[in-house]
Structure formats: C-alpha cells, structure tokens
Amino acid sequence: MELTIYLAGEIHSDWRAKLKEQAESLPYKLQFTGPMENHSRSDDIGEEILGEQPNAIFKDDAASAFNNLRTQVLLQKSDLVIALFGEQYKQWNTAMDASAALTMNKPLILIRPEKLHHALKELSRKATVTVETPDQALKAVSYIFETE
Template sequence: MNLSVYLAGEIHSSWRDEIKQLTSDLPITCFSPMENHERSDNIGEEILGSQPNAIAKDEAASSLNNLRTQVLLQKSDVVIALFGESYKQWNTAMDASTAVALGKPLILIRPDTLHHALKELSNKAQVVVETPQQAVAALSYIFESE
C-alpha cells in the first residue's frame, strides 16, 4: 500500500523536507502547494496574460492555485497541516478545512500556544500533534501489522 499525503502549511521553512526525510523508508508520496512563492504569485499572469491591476493579478493566481490544491487534496489519502507561530496561515486553515469537508483524514501539527485559536479545527482532525516527528510517527503506525 502506498499513501498519498498532502502537506498543507506555510512555505517559508523546511518542515516539508523534514517530513519527507523522516518518511523516506515508508511507501508515501507527498504533495504540497506551490512552494515557489514568486511562481505562485505570478502563475495567473503566466497562464492568463497580463492583468489590469494587483487585485486582478491576485484573483487570477488564486484561481490556478486553488485548482492545483483541489486536485492534489482530492488525490491524497491523508492531509498533514502545519500551523506554526511565525506566519499568518489562512491558506493552511483553508486547506485543512477543505480536507475535513472532503472526508480526508487530517493530522494537525500545532504548538500548544495555538490550542485556543485552533480548537474547532483540532476537534475535526483525526490526530493533533506538536511536531513533524509526531506526525510521521502517526503515519508510520498505519503501516504496522502488530
């Protein structure tokens, strides 16, 4: 059995690399949002052409990023969503709530300091952990036979 795992969360740190390294011995394929921030911001104009203003540029990019995310979330067996303390994480919240709406199992990584802010979403997740290592341990448990 191979699991497809969508890694939702901020794109500014190396947490995805850590998960990929920790799962390298497991039959797991990882997907993620576009991690090249500049490409993500400009994809609308790359595909649809120049936009008349910054709002239209954002809307064009958003439609294409949402297409990518929707396809990859639907292909995934499990979603891991990381909430850290350094960045505003509206996209992470949207991806995690979409996973819940699609019935995808959700592993939520968040520090205790975000407990209150994420209490409703945490309650919808299958597992809530504090570190990527704990998230990988939860994935590893899926493959245990005894």
C-alpha cells in the same frame, strides 16, 4: 501499500523538506504533494497563463484561481492530509486547506504547537488527530503501517 500525503501549511520554511527527508528512512512508500512551494511562481501563475493583469488585485485573483485548482486536484487525490500551523506566519491557507480536507472526508493530522491550542481548538477537535510536531505526525503515519 503506498500513501499519498498532502502537506498543507506555510511555504516559507523548510518543514516539508525535513519531514520528507525523515520519511525516506521509513520502510514503506509515501508520496508527498502540496501547494506550490515557489512563492514567486505561485504569485505569478495567473499572469503566466492569462497574461498581464490590470492591477495587483486582479493579479492575485488570477493566481488564486490556478492555485485553488492545484490544491483541489491534489487534495482529492491524497489519502491523508497533514496540515502544519506554525508560530511564525499567518495561517489562512493552512486553515482553508485543512477545512477542505475535512469537507472531502480526508483523514487530517493537524500539527499545532501548544501555544496555538486555544486559537485552533475547534479545528483540532474536527481533525482526525492533533499533534504538536512534524515528527509526531510522521509517527502517526507510521502507525498506519504497523501490523503488531
């Protein structure tokens, strides 16, 4: 069995790379997808496809359309979603992706540090499971494959 896992969360740190590296040592196959991690490409994709926009608001709107298309397709194709809420960055996209996963009835592993417990309590209760670290999330995924 192979699982496709959508990694939702901020794109400014290397949490995805660390999780993927850790997953390589596991004895089963995991495929990872997620948002565009190249911030400039994510911001510029609307103009790359549609051409120059008249101002920053239109540029953001154009980019958002293509980023939302990417997210919707990849979320729908995923078997599981891991959404990381870190302490350093604003997490609006993470909340949106986690909510979309729930709407699509995708199993959701929510990663949130104890510090964010109160702020994320409702979303945490809707998630399939809530953990505090990416390592714990990967252990939850591993449990899916255990037979004894």
